[in-house]
Amino acid sequence: MIIFPIIIVLSLVMYVYYKVAILKSKDSLTQRYFNAKSRICLGLFISAFAINQYVFYETQLSLFVGLVFLVLGVLQAVRGWKETKHYRSEYRRLNPAD
Template sequence: MIIFPVVIIISIFMYLYYKIMIANEPEPLKKEIKNAKARIALGVFISFFGINQYLFYETQLSLFITIIFLFFGIMQGYAGYKRLSHYKKEYQKRVEVGRS
């Protein structure tokens, strides 16, 4: 199962990338968009980390921990997705007003 560690590593690097890019962004809406993308990457990381731990140990305790990790990972990903869609719409409105 090489796919889970690869997804875990890519998602943690994407999380760190977006968090670092927030500091370099002067516009507040773009900061919020990048923060939402970072939350999605964090949700993917937490979810896949939990699944990977269950597949590695396969015990009842790791199943409960995996369920908790999946819950928090899905919540992070969903909240990030909702923020991303909201702030992208706001950014598009700002761009349209700027063109007019």
């Protein structure tokens, strides 16, 4: 399964990209928005890593560890998704001309 390593690498690259974008931004709202986007990428990374490890090893231990990582990754992604929606609507509310 080549798809999971590709997802892992892409999500890790996007995570680093958004973390660097936080450092470049001066606006607090934009920083929080980028942090929420990076949280989605981190959740995707952790989830894809968990699935990949179970598919690769297929042991009971990798199943338990994979399930823990999968739950944590999904929780991170869901929280990031909710924060992204909130900060996007907040930006639109504060800047109606954009």
